Amino acid sequence: MTLAPFACDPVRTRGRRFAEATAPTRTDYQRDRDRIVHSSAFRRLVYKTQVFLNHEGDLFRTRLTHSLEVAQLGRSVARTLALNEDLVEAIALAHDLGHTPFGHAGQDALNDCMAAYGGFEHNLQSLRVVDELEERYPDFNGLNLSFETREGILKHCSASNAQALEAREPGGVAQRFLPPSGPDALRLQPSLEAQLCNLADEIAYNAHDIDDGVRSGLITLEQLREVELFESFRLETLAQHPQLGDAAQGRRLLYDTIRRMLSAQVYDVIAATQQELARAAPGDAHQARLAGPLLRFSVDMRRQSSALKRFLYQNLYRHPQVVQTTDQAKQVVRDLFELFLNDPKMLQAGFAARALALPAADRAAQARVVADYIAGMTDRFATREHQRLTGKAFGGEPLKSALI
Ligand code: MG
Numbered sequence: 052m053t054l055a056p057f058a059c060d061p062v063r064t065r066g067r068r069f070a071e072a073t074a075p076t077r078t079d080y081q082r083d084r085d086r087i088v089h090s091s092a093f094r095r096l097v098y099k100t101q102v103f104l105n106h107e108g109d110l111f112r113t114r115l116t117h118s119l120e121v122a123q124l125g126r127s128v129a130r131t132l133a134l135n136e137d138l139v140e141a142i143a144l145a146h147d148l149g150h151t152p153f154g155h156a157g158q159d160a161l162n163d164c165m166a167a168y169g170g171f172e173h174n175l176q177s178l179r180v181v182d183e184l185e186e187r188y189p190d191f192n193g194l195n196l197s198f199e200t201r202e203g204i205l206k207h208c209s210a211s212n213a214q215a216l217e218a219r220e221p222g223g224v225a226q227r228f229l230p231p232s233g234p235d236a237l238r239l240q241p242s243l244e245a246q247l248c249n250l251a252d253e254i255a256y257n258a259h260d261i262d263d264g265v266r267s268g269l270i271t272l273e274q275l276r277e278v279e280l281f282e283s284f285r286l287e288t289l290a291q292h293p294q295l296g297d298a299a300q301g302r303r304l305l306y307d308t309i310r311r312m313l314s315a316q317v318y319d320v321i322a323a324t325q326q327e328l329a330r331a332a333p334g335d336a337h338q339a340r341l342a343g344p345l346l347r348f349s350v351d352m353r354r355q356s357s358a359l360k361r362f363l364y365q366n367l368y369r370h371p372q373v374v375q376t377t378d379q380a381k382q383v384v385r386d387l388f389e390l391f392l393n394d395p396k397m398l399q400a401g402f403a404a405r406a407l408a409l410p411a412a413d414r415a416a417q418a419r420v421v422a423d424y425i426a427g428m429t430d431r432f433a434t435r436e437h438q439r440l441t442g443k444a445f446g447g448e449p450l451k452s453a454l455i
Contacts (some may be wrong), residue, residue: 053133054135057335057338058134058336060135061138063336064070065199066197075448079197083194083200086195087144087148089187091185092181092403093144096118096147096150098113098429099152100380101154101263102260102263102373111267112260114147117256118146121143121252121254125142128247129247131321132328135244138200139247142204142245143251145196146206146248147173148204149173149426150173150373152430153380153430153433155368156377157381157384158171159381164385164418168418169419172212174206174208176426179423180193187234198224199242199245203245206241206249210230213228227240235370240339240340243339246344249455258312260363262361264366265302270370271369278362281312284312284315285304287311289304295307312421315352323347327345365386386437387425387436390440392418402420402423403423406420
């Protein structure tokens with residue numbers, strides 16, 4: 052299909068860090084997507100927590116199913132706006148590759164452990180996975196992805212890490228996180244495709260966390276009535292299908308409400324963005340980057356989506372039962388970090404070799420190897436390693452409701 056002039060065109064890509072011949076039948080972004088799908092980090096997403104720990108039930112979202120939902124939503128919007136669907140898919144499938152085991156709890160714990168050594172940021176880690184940590188090619192580390200895919204993966208970056216990245220790759224993916232300078236004294240946005248993935252991420256997790264939250268029994272349909280975005284569509288569903296008010300109908304009311312919510316948000320993003328694009332009229336992808344954020348919700352939908360986020364934060368992510376299991380998960384990460392940093396020989400062979408090749412005095416570099424190793428673990432691998440090395444069993448009991 053024909054791309055809009057402001058879409059990223061693979062013919063005009065800023066290219067890969069290591070030059071490669073083009074593929075005979077695939078564009079660079081299709082190739083990026085394929086490399087991501089075949090990576091080891093991608094396969095590990097299936098055993099990584101989104102909100103609920105992986106062992107808590109078989110039907111909850113994992114990082115993998117979350118990433119697939121982000122890709123589906125993103126591609127759907129991209130096709131309507133004539134943006135590059137392949138690039139959106141590549142970014143969406145890679146956006147969470149750097150996540151630790153145990154979701155945000157694992158990330159917070161690893162960030163605490165790394166406080167004296169430069170910290171741990173999951174977006175930056177996703178970039179490290181595709182730039183450095185995958186070992187599949189004879190001539191380079193990482194997957195050697197296109198600039199535009201890497202730019203989309205680095206959604207956030209602290210100023211200090213951006214400086215370090217910029218030193219290695221001047222004018223590269225970290226530039227937009229540095230204070231603006233020079234004649235283009237405007238903060239650069241990422242491509243429209245990357246902006247779209249950020250919104251698709253938010254739409255996806257808001258919706259699936261309601262689904263998983265209700266499935267787990269930690270939040271109820273009754274509680275959700277205070278959320279305007281949910282309640283308005285629940286009432287719409289009930290008006291058209293009054294029989295769904297009957298509990299014997301199971302979760303059909305929930306699913307239909309969520310489906311309507313998703314559609315409304317997708318159509319809202321499309322309409323609001325079309326307006327922005329008509330106003331800014333970017334002539335190409337670079338002009339779109341200079342035009343401020345163009346991918347957006349309407350003002351009203353932004354307000355409603357933020358209210359839903361706040362509800363989920365207060366009622367699900369901070370639920371005592373979630374906090375209790377995540378506290379245990381944090382302990383696993385802290386114990387593993389301490390063990391490996393004190394004795395790098397205990398790391399898996401490749402990581403051990405990397406750590407042992409470093410000067411013993413370079414504690415920060417050694418800590419980074421340990422963080423790379425732990426971040427790559429799945430929930431169950433981290434739990435098993437912890438048990439093997441400490442003899443302590445991870446006490447997380449499956450949620451009863453989740454077993455149904
Ligand atoms: Mg995500």
